[in-house]
Amino acid sequence: MPGELSRAAAIIGAAEANEIGYPATPKTALQLHIEAIKNVSEQTGIPISRIDGVFSAGWSSQLAEHLGLHPKYIDTTSVGGCSFEMHVHHALAAIHAGIIEVALISHGENGWSARATGGRGTGRPRGAPDPWDPGQQFQQIYGVSGAPSNYAHAMTRHNHRFGSTPEDFAHIAVVTRQWAMLNPRAIMFSKETNPGGGPITVEDVQNSRVVAWPLTLLHCCLVTDYGGAVLVASPEVARSVKTKPVWIAGAGESMGHANMLEMEDFTATSAAASAAAAYRMAGMGPEDMEMAMIYDSFTITAGITAEMLGLAPRGEGFLLWKDGRAAPGGKFPINTNGGGLSFNHSGMYGMQLLVEAYRQLSRTAEDGVTGLPGKQVDARSCIVNGTGGSLSTTGTLILVAD
Amino acid sequence: MAYTKPIPEPDPVNRVFWEGAKAGKLMLPRCTTCNRVHWYPRLLCPFCHSRELEWVEGSGEGRIHTFAVQHRAFGGWAEEVPFVTAYIDLKEGDRMFTVLRGVDPTKPESIRIGAKVRVEFEQASDEVSIPFWRVVEE
Numbered sequence: 001m002p003g004e005l006s007r008a009a010a011i012i013g014a015a016e017a018n019e020i021g022y023p024a025t026p027k028t029a030l031q032l033h034i035e036a037i038k039n040v041s042e043q044t045g046i047p048i049s050r051i052d053g054v055f056s057a058g059w060s061s062q063l064a065e066h067l068g069l070h071p072k073y074i075d076t077t078s079v080g081g082c083s084f085e086m087h088v089h090h091a092l093a094a095i096h097a098g099i100i101e102v103a104l105i106s107h108g109e110n111g112w113s114a115r116a117t118g119g120r121g122t123g124r125p126r127g128a129p130d131p132w133d134p135g136q137q138f139q140q141i142y143g144v145s146g147a148p149s150n151y152a153h154a155m156t157r158h159n160h161r162f163g164s165t166p167e168d169f170a171h172i173a174v175v176t177r178q179w180a181m182l183n184p185r186a187i188m189f190s191k192e193t194n195p196g197g198g199p200i201t202v203e204d205v206q207n208s209r210v211v212a213w214p215l216t217l218l219h220c221c222l223v224t225d226y227g228g229a230v231l232v233a234s235p236e237v238a239r240s241v242k243t244k245p246v247w248i249a250g251a252g253e254s255m256g257h258a259n260m261l262e263m264e265d266f267t268a269t270s271a272a273a274s275a276a277a278a279y280r281m282a283g284m285g286p287e288d289m290e291m292a293m294i295y296d297s298f299t300i301t302a303g304i305t306a307e308m309l310g311l312a313p314r315g316e317g318f319l320l321w322k323d324g325r326a327a328p329g330g331k332f333p334i335n336t337n338g339g340g341l342s343f344n345h346s347g348m349y350g351m352q353l354l355v356e357a358y359r360q361l362s363r364t365a366e367d368g369v370t371g372l373p374g375k376q377v378d379a380r381s382c383i384v385n386g387t388g389g390s391l392s393t394t395g396t397l398i399l400v401a402d
Numbered sequence: 403m404a405y406t407k408p409i410p411e412p413d414p415v416n417r418v419f420w421e422g423a424k425a426g427k428l429m430l431p432r433c434t435t436c437n438r439v440h441w442y443p444r445l446l447c448p449f450c451h452s453r454e455l456e457w458v459e460g461s462g463e464g465r466i467h468t469f470a471v472q473h474r475a476f477g478g479w480a481e482e483v484p485f486v487t488a489y490i491d492l493k494e495g496d497r498m499f500t501v502l503r504g505v506d507p508t509k510p511e512s513i514r515i516g517a518k519v520r521v522e523f524e525q526a527s528d529e530v531s532i533p534f535w536r537v538v539e540e
Contacts, residue, residue, distance in 0.1 A: 132413040137410040137416065137442075142487055142499060142500060143407065143479030145475060148474070149470065149472050149474070152471075153487070153489060156468045157467070210473045210484075212474065213470060213471035214470070214510070261441070261442060261489075261498075266489075
């Protein structure tokens with residue numbers, strides 16, 4: 001039986017910034033936020049002034065000030081790429097409690113542009129990290145830097161424990177690229193739009209440059225710009241707008257660790273716990289899911305997460321891609337936008353997951369909600385899982401069509 | 403030769419560990435309530451939340467839990483790529499991170515999860531020596 005919070009709120013719109021990916025001229029993170037917010041307001045017909053809750057990964061006071069809002073609920077949870085799934089969870093609870101009616105969840109990140117501006121416009125401090133941070137003292141001193149250097153250790157352990165291979169995981173990159181080739185907004189849409197774009201093979205993935213063995217470049221996500229915004233609203237508001245609601249049937253969040261030093265099992269994440277909570281709230285199980293949006297910072301992230309969500313047996317998550325079930329035309333579509341691997345990944349990718357899940361379940365993926373076409377699938381339920389940090393934190397949502 | 407890579411800065415919580423490292427000892431925090439060793443050093447035992455902690459000298463022995471080969475790094479480490487990073491299961495329990503020694507980073511398939519390793523210390527400055535782990539068996 002569904003829990004009390006199930007379907008207590010809906011996502012009523014999802015939009016992107018005017019320009020995402022690799023913009024011709026550098027953009028700031030704030031620009032990407034504001035463009036997406038204005039677009040979702042126009043899409044739904046909800047005036048910005050009607051927003052009474054502001055949710056973002058570290059930006060909420062700046063956003064509210066920029067928009068001249070005086071929100072009743074402010075949440076700026078920033079725990080990596082799953083923050084946005086957690087924001088939906090928190091907004092659901094705040095709406096159910098009657099504190100707010102319309103929650104804005106916003107993301108703006110200039111992962112690509114920041115390279116051209118020496119790190120300006122990111123909204124993050126540019127100073128050196130705290131030398132007394134345990135991660136600095138006991139991990140960073142050994143030369144690891146950035147996500148690939150950490151996540152590679154999980155691939156090695158999965159291969160050791162389950163007898164899987166990097167080639168098995170390369171299928172995830174190959175299939176995800178096939179989805180990107182159906183999405184003109186994807187960085188890797190075609191060879192014409194990007195020299196690295198178009199179809200790839202397992203051999204291409206394995207022969208690409210080694211970043212952190214066993215991860216080669218094509219096992220790793222992109223670094224792009226992205227702005228995205230969704231509105232979460234009460235059932236009353238959801239019934240009054242011109243866009244279709246996508247119901248939040250279940251939500252859950254959890255974390256395993258902050259620093260990879262504390263990761264107990266390198267082949268498992270807290271998605272098992274966050275998904276269990278989401279399924280419980282929804283009164284549904286993995287067998288009820290018709291598609292999935294799974295954070296794919298790396299192929300290993302997606303493979304492990306599929307196992308944690310109960311979509312595949314332990315050790316066999318990659319088979320969903322390898323045997324074609326997750327591919328275009330397959331029985332169980334996964335990452336229909338082309339993923340963080342081939343569509344867009346700004347640094348924190350959880351918003352991209354939400355926007356695509358809304359587009360699919362509201363049946364607006366084909367035409368595009370703001371003139372942004374893509375491939376429509378016929379799923380009526382979608383499990384969305386964000387992963388943040390170094391396989392650290394997770395937020396899971398179960399979304400269903402109206 | 404001067405140590406060109408990042409040098410950790412001892413803080414009030416872990417000063418004893420770094421004093422030990424300077425003397426060639428692997429000092430580990432242990433809870434006197436539940437007797438478990440933990441890593442990294444805490445203010446409360448992460449297992450039973452007791453505040454009764456002590457430092458004990460570890461055996462300096464462990465096994466490889468998992469590893470990766472870093473082909474991209476920044477600062478002083480950039481000059482050493484490729485190098486092997488690893489998580490080490492300590493004989494006393496819990497896990498440390500390190501750069502592995504005694505292995506060939508161009509032949510990752512020759513590195514074995516579960517292989518025995520032993521700690522050694524490299525002097526990085528007058529004040530700080532850094533633990534590294536070396537594979538001691540085939």
